[in-house]
Amino acid sequence: MTVRSSAGRVRKIYKFIKENSSEHSVEMMCQLLKVSRSGYYAWLAKPMSDRAHEDARLLRLIRASFKASHGIYGAPRIFLDLREAGEVCSKHRVARLMRVNNIKALHGYRTRRYVVSRPAELTPNLLKRAFTVSKPNTAWVTDITYVRTWEGWLYLAVVMDLFSRKVIGWSVRSAIVKELVLDAVLIAVRRRKPKKALIHSDQGSQYGSDAWRRFCQSHNLEPSMSRRGNCWDNAVAESFFSSLKKERIKKRIYKTRDLAKADISEYIDSFYNTTRRHAHIGGVSPDAFEAAAHLR
Numbered sequence: 001m002t003v004r005s006s007a008g009r010v011r012k013i014y015k016f017i018k019e020n021s022s023e024h025s026v027e028m029m030c031q032l033l034k035v036s037r038s039g040y041y042a043w044l045a046k047p048m049s050d051r052a053h054e055d056a057r058l059l060r061l062i063r064a065s066f067k068a069s070h071g072i073y074g075a076p077r078i079f080l081d082l083r084e085a086g087e088v089c090s091k092h093r094v095a096r097l098m099r100v101n102n103i104k105a106l107h108g109y110r111t112r113r114y115v116v117s118r119p120a121e122l123t124p125n126l127l128k129r130a131f132t133v134s135k136p137n138t139a140w141v142t143d144i145t146y147v148r149t150w151e152g153w154l155y156l157a158v159v160m161d162l163f164s165r166k167v168i169g170w171s172v173r174s175a176i177v178k179e180l181v182l183d184a185v186l187i188a189v190r191r192r193k194p195k196k197a198l199i200h201s202d203q204g205s206q207y208g209s210d211a212w213r214r215f216c217q218s219h220n221l222e223p224s225m226s227r228r229g230n231c232w233d234n235a236v237a238e239s240f241f242s243s244l245k246k247e248r249i250k251k252r253i254y255k256t257r258d259l260a261k262a263d264i265s266e267y268i269d270s271f272y273n274t275t276r277r278h279a280h281i282g283g284v285s286p287d288a289f290e291a292a293a294h295l296r
Contacts (some may be wrong), residue, residue, distance in 0.1 A: 010035060011053070014043045058082070058089060059097050066103055070271065072247035074098075074105040080283040123208070126224035127200040131236050132280075136163040136290065137194040140221075142185060142201045143237035144176060145244075147264070149254040156264060157181045159188040159199070160237060164293070165278050166286035167240070167268050168192055172261050181206045182215055189219045200224040202234050243272070 017029045017040055030037040065081040066073055073081070075095035082089060098104070133139045139162045147154045157180045159169035169188030173180045185199065199221045201207040207225065216223050226233030248267040254260035274287050281289040 010039070011043070014040050018044065055093075055097060058087070058093070059101060061085070061087065062094060062097055062103065066098075069276075070247065072105050073277070076279070077277045077283065080277055123223045123225040125200075125227055125233060126198055126222065127233070129233060129235070131162055133162045136161055136293070137192050137197050138163065139198045139200070140168070140188065141234055141237045142181065142199060142207075143234055143241065144180065144204060144206070145241040147249060147254065147260050148252075149257050149260050151257050154254075154257045154260045155180055157184040158237065158240065158268075159184050160240060161192070162236060164286040164289045165236070165240075165280060166273050166290065170264075170268060172257075172264065174257060176204075176206065178206045178209045178211050182211065185215065185219075185221070189221075194220050196220050196222070198222050198224050200226070200234060202226045202231070203228060240272075 013033050013035050017026060017033070017035075020029065026040065027037060030040055061082055062078055065078045068081075069077065075091060075098050078098070079089075079091040079094045082094065127139060127141075130139070140159055141162060142157065142159045144155055144157045147156060152174060154172055154174060155176050156172050157170065158167050160166065161168050168191055169184045169186070171180055171183035171187065173183075181201075181204075197220065199216060201223070203225055206212065207223070213223065215221075231238055244264070244267060248263060254263070273285065275285050277283045277285060278289070284292070
């Protein structure tokens with residue numbers, strides 16, 4: 001018997017005892033019906049409606065989902081968790097219970113990043129904000145951000161497949177050098193082995209180097225660059241960095257670069273790619289989306 005049906009049965013028994021208490025002993029009925037007499041009197045003093053009991057049950061599930069998400073899921077994603085577990089409830093009910101019980105997704109900050117620009121004519125914008133693609137390994141985006149540590153900045157480069165929004169390669173270094181981006185894209189190439197893929201970046205000097213162009217040419221990648229000063233041309237990569245900083249870093253200054261790297265690794269490889277629900281791909285994780293696409 002489920003928790004829900006068991007609680008409902010007990011409430012029905014309490015109601016029955018109340019309705020017949022003038023004719024029969026409460027103690028005798030509790031004993032025969034195998035319910036607690038103290039529980040009956042507690043219910044009698046403050047009877048809880050079926051709706052309230054159901055809210056309390058849902059709240060326990062909401063708290064479990066919120067904790068499993070490291071405190072970053074709001075009502076829409078928790079609703080998907082509940083629905084996937086077989087629960088029947090509305091998104092508005094989940095949002096109300098979270099609001100009433102002060103369960104709020106954690107947020108950090110987003111810092112505007114400034115990069116050294118190069119002439120726009122170096123590489124054209126071939127992506128043109130076509131962020132939705134129908135097949136994996138046809139269009140990737142890449143970008144760089146930084147993380148504060150007491151040892152100095154730690155720079156992070158990522159490569160993401162637009163098909164599933166999965167981070168397919170990433171690397172960190174203590175300086176913004178061409179090897180930072182080359183390491184990240186090399187990991188992506190080794191994992192995905194693209195036959196021909198567009199790879200879009202901003203106009204950072206690392207993406208305009210001869211080493212970058214030669215690497216792309218020898219690994220079936222066609223470079224594309226955002227227009228000068230237009231961050232929206234690479235909005236998907238920007239959005240990932242925003243999620244990382246809001247959901248994991250949250251204004252933290254790491255003690256060491258190694259600690260920052262370990263936390264970033266846990267976020268990308270053990271949460272973002274494998275578990276975190278993504279609205280753009282139907283509320284599932286990138287790994288789940290790719291697995292479903294493979295089965296179709």
